[in-house]
Amino acid sequence: MKIFIPLIFLANFLFAQENSDSLIIRKIYSYHLTESKSYDNLHSLCKNIGARLSGSKQAEKAVAWAKQAMLQAGADTAYLVPCMVPHWVRGAKEKCYVTGDSKNKLESFAVCALGSSVATPTAGITTKVIEVTSFEELEKLGTEKIKGNIVFYNVSFDKTFIHTGSAYGKAVKYRSGASMAAFAISVTGAKRLNALLAQNKNFELYLYSDCKTLPDEPSYSVVGEIRGNEIPNEVIVVGGHLDSWDLGEGAHDDGAGVVQSIEVINAFKKLGIKNKRTIRAIAFMNEENGTRGGKSYAAMAAKENKKHIAALESDMGGFTPKAIGIEAKKDTLLYYKKWQPLFEPYFVFIKQGYGGTDIGELIPLGVPQFSLEPDSQRYFDIHHTADDTFEKVNERELELGAATITSFIYLLDKYGAYKK
Amino acid sequence: MKIFIPLIFLANFLFAQENSDSLIIRKIYSYHLTESKSYDNLHSLCKNIGARLSGSKQAEKAVAWAKQAMLQAGADTAYLVPCMVPHWVRGAKEKCYVTGDSKNKLESFAVCALGSSVATPTAGITTKVIEVTSFEELEKLGTEKIKGNIVFYNVSFDKTFIHTGSAYGKAVKYRSGASMAAFAISVTGAKRLNALLAQNKNFELYLYSDCKTLPDEPSYSVVGEIRGNEIPNEVIVVGGHLDSWDLGEGAHDDGAGVVQSIEVINAFKKLGIKNKRTIRAIAFMNEENGTRGGKSYAAMAAKENKKHIAALESDMGGFTPKAIGIEAKKDTLLYYKKWQPLFEPYFVFIKQGYGGTDIGELIPLGVPQFSLEPDSQRYFDIHHTADDTFEKVNERELELGAATITSFIYLLDKYGAYKK
Numbered sequence: 037m038k039i040f041i042p043l044i045f046l047a048n049f050l051f052a053q054e055n056s057d058s059l060i061i062r063k064i065y066s067y068h069l070t071e072s073k074s075y076d077n078l079h080s081l082c083k084n085i086g087a088r089l090s091g092s093k094q095a096e097k098a099v100a101w102a103k104q105a106m107l108q109a110g111a112d113t114a115y116l117v118p119c120m121v122p123h124w125v126r127g128a129k130e131k132c133y134v135t136g137d138s139k140n141k142l143e144s145f146a147v148c149a150l151g152s153s154v155a156t157p158t159a160g161i162t163t164k165v166i167e168v169t170s171f172e173e174l175e176k177l178g179t180e181k182i183k184g185n186i187v188f189y190n191v192s193f194d195k196t197f198i199h200t201g202s203a204y205g206k207a208v209k210y211r212s213g214a215s216m217a218a219f220a221i222s223v224t225g226a227k228r229l230n231a232l233l234a235q236n237k238n239f240e241l242y243l244y245s246d247c248k249t250l251p252d253e254p255s256y257s258v259v260g261e262i263r264g265n266e267i268p269n270e271v272i273v274v275g276g277h278l279d280s281w282d283l284g285e286g287a288h289d290d291g292a293g294v295v296q297s298i299e300v301i302n303a304f305k306k307l308g309i310k311n312k313r314t315i316r317a318i319a320f321m322n323e324e325n326g327t328r329g330g331k332s333y334a335a336m337a338a339k340e341n342k343k344h345i346a347a348l349e350s351d352m353g354g355f356t357p358k359a360i361g362i363e364a365k366k367d368t369l370l371y372y373k374k375w376q377p378l379f380e381p382y383f384v385f386i387k388q389g390y391g392g393t394d395i396g397e398l399i400p401l402g403v404p405q406f407s408l409e410p411d412s413q414r415y416f417d418i419h420h421t422a423d424d425t426f427e428k429v430n431e432r433e434l435e436l437g438a439a440t441i442t443s444f445i446y447l448l449d450k451y452g453a454y455k456k
Numbered sequence: 457m458k459i460f461i462p463l464i465f466l467a468n469f470l471f472a473q474e475n476s477d478s479l480i481i482r483k484i485y486s487y488h489l490t491e492s493k494s495y496d497n498l499h500s501l502c503k504n505i506g507a508r509l510s511g512s513k514q515a516e517k518a519v520a521w522a523k524q525a526m527l528q529a530g531a532d533t534a535y536l537v538p539c540m541v542p543h544w545v546r547g548a549k550e551k552c553y554v555t556g557d558s559k560n561k562l563e564s565f566a567v568c569a570l571g572s573s574v575a576t577p578t579a580g581i582t583t584k585v586i587e588v589t590s591f592e593e594l595e596k597l598g599t600e601k602i603k604g605n606i607v608f609y610n611v612s613f614d615k616t617f618i619h620t621g622s623a624y625g626k627a628v629k630y631r632s633g634a635s636m637a638a639f640a641i642s643v644t645g646a647k648r649l650n651a652l653l654a655q656n657k658n659f660e661l662y663l664y665s666d667c668k669t670l671p672d673e674p675s676y677s678v679v680g681e682i683r684g685n686e687i688p689n690e691v692i693v694v695g696g697h698l699d700s701w702d703l704g705e706g707a708h709d710d711g712a713g714v715v716q717s718i719e720v721i722n723a724f725k726k727l728g729i730k731n732k733r734t735i736r737a738i739a740f741m742n743e744e745n746g747t748r749g750g751k752s753y754a755a756m757a758a759k760e761n762k763k764h765i766a767a768l769e770s771d772m773g774g775f776t777p778k779a780i781g782i783e784a785k786k787d788t789l790l791y792y793k794k795w796q797p798l799f800e801p802y803f804v805f806i807k808q809g810y811g812g813t814d815i816g817e818l819i820p821l822g823v824p825q826f827s828l829e830p831d832s833q834r835y836f837d838i839h840h841t842a843d844d845t846f847e848k849v850n851e852r853e854l855e856l857g858a859a860t861i862t863s864f865i866y867l868l869d870k871y872g873a874y875k876k
Binding site for chain 1: 485486489490615616618620776778779800801802803805807831833834850852853856
């Protein structure tokens with residue numbers, strides 16, 4: 037590519053002069069792309085704290101970090117909402133290999149224990165492998181054939197989904213359901229295991245894990261609040277989750293959502309936008325294995341003398357934003373679709389979608405659900421793996437996501453949520 | 457992120473059953489995401505041939521490769537359109553360092569000669585550095601102060617542009633214009649050089665390059681054609697450029713555009729779509745330093761007894777598609793905007809935009825211009841550098857781009873271009 041003439045930008049700019057919302061949204065995007073702290077904050081969270089599984093020392097450090105970051109961003113107040121969280125620990129490195137006649141190691145596989153799963157016996161498990169591609173296939177085989185064996189669920193993502201999250205939604209049921217030790221294997225490993233089984237179904241596999249669940253620990257979600265100037269009793273929530281799995285650094289999942297939410301506060305303050313309603317940036321605890329933070333926040337909200345009018349979650353990675361997803365029926369959707377032209381310069385759709393796991397706990401209170409939908413093509417290359425590190429997050433992609441969230445929250449605050 | 461319920465996909469699917477265009481476009485996307493050869497073709501072009509600067513042996517190999525790939529994709533015919541191309545060679549590795557009192561090397565910088573530039577004298581150049589941030593600043597300094605010195609244009613991208621291509625458009629004028637040897641320095645290097653000059657303006661820099669321009673060489677653009685079944689005399693062009701700079705592998709720039717264009721043919725053939733008009737996938741030669749392929753194709757088109765009704769170029773990288781850009785005024789744009797709902801399930805906008813360098817040569821013939829606009833946030837991390845390699849291209853992102861192009865060409869073929 038040689039030269040790209042910025043005709044489009046000029047056109048937007050001219051339009052912007054005639055419309056204060058588009059002008060303010062342009063300022064919001066410029067702020068995030070040039071001055072925001074989201075990328076620096078993500079670096080700090082990933083590199084100074086790192087992985088922060090619920091109940092761990094790192095999660096405790098992350099709580100203090102988030103409160104400090106909320107205050108630095110200009111929150112009028114920042115506070116902790118307590119919850120009791122599960123405390124699962126992985127223990128020693130897992131082992132998985134094909135055994136020879138004398139139980140020697142013939143070929144090993146990289147595996148990891150699935151979160152919340154139990155350990156194998158201390159000596160490990162050595163037994164045959166039964167491969168299935170669905171629960172239905174497993175059921176057909178019957179208990180007799182399965183008993184005492186390792187079940188290998190070989191289920192690939194459906195590549196035809198545009199949202200890789202939808203393909204995950206279809207495949208994820210195979211992640212849970214085992215009452216025994218449960219392991220994850222890589223795509224490469226699964227292909228190799230499949231090939232070995234095609235040659236010979238009678239070899240034995242050795243599996244070992246040492247994970248355990250300790251007693252629940254006290255922990256916290258972190259709230260940073262800017263009070264509404266006109267209708268302070270109406271609350272808008274924008275959040276991500278602070279906890280992560282223990283491998284990687286929880287950068288895309290979900291450091292990104294946390295730093296973007298904090299940056300909403302910073303943008304409102306730096307740009308001098310006077311919010312009508314109360315805005316709460318929330319770093320939820322324990323999304324990954326219990327949603328205890330989401331539950332305890334919803335319990336608090338139910339008792340408060342305030343009305344939550346909307347909640348938005350960013351928990352699909354820090355990639356280039358593609359849409360604001362709205363969990364709504366057609367008439368509701370039309371209300372928000374009117375804002376679509378404001379987002380076209382930024383290539384963002386307003387569309388039917390989903391909320392988020394943490395804010396989902398607010399559904400019984402009737403709180404409308406929104407989410408940031410970033411491009412999802414690269415998400416499952418790193419999701420819940422040791423590769424979910426700061427280096428995998430692109431600065432501008434992260435900032436564009438924060439700008440999209442801030443702009444949508446600005447409109448929600450100014451015009452309110454849809455009322456029937 | 458935990459679970460994403462595929463509600464949206466189901467909604468689209470139900471809509472699709474009522475609408476044959478949306479159903480065919482859904483099939484086009486599924487084809488590209490599961491069966492297409494674009495990623496394999498890109499691997500072959502990048503790893504078996506690699507960098508392919510105009511006039512090089514690699515460019516010659518790439519011409520034969522492209523013709524073969526067009527035929528394998530199912531083109532009714534594939535042929536070469538000749539052109540004479542510049543033949544610039546980089547020569548020995550460039551050198552750049554701060555000299556000490558005794559002309560010793562104190563601190564070196566990674567630089568590369570800008571394409572088409574001339575060599576330094578054999579002994580190199582050793583002189584002071586004058587830093588400017590614009591042509592205006594250079595002009596103010598006047599000839600006397602500049603003469604015999606190295607001019608350091610320190611101009612950064614404007615980060616507020618959403619399209620990084622627009623920021624490039626504003627900064628790229630500093631890439632050409634030097635009648636003497638011209639070098640590019642990295643962002644890190646530019647920051648360091650700026651810091652050194654802030655401390656002391658009197659140090660000397662040594663620069664050496666050995667590049668030269670040899671006589672023009674004969675070369676070719678490659679055309680793969682599927683003849684129209686109803687109006688064969690109307691032609692739709694879809695293309696990218698086959699040549700690349702000599703560093704890297706020309707993966708995003710523009711192997712991506714070439715393999716996507718070839719895959720348009722493959723998709724039409726594999727899905728049994730009967731094209732009304734003649735479709736030509738074109739791998740243009742010499743986009744980077746002369747546009748000779750674009751010019752010679754336009755000259756041929758002017759003499760043909762055929763009418764070109766549209767031309768689309770993919771030359772902004774193999775990233776997730778964000779839009780089809782249309783170089784058009786408002787009334788024309790409205791005609792294409794009617795297709796917008798068909799692209800919403802894929803997060804693609806139909807909008808005012810740009811064509812491409814190669815197809816731009818068809819503008820004097822009145823040929824409407826279109827382009828694929830992928831997400832541009834990561835493009836200038838790798839553009840024209842040694843990092844533009846196959847590994848930097850994500851398979852699904854590349855395929856989604858090919859699917860978007862194929863779908864738009866399908867609509868152009870079925871309904872024709874806008875007529876006043």
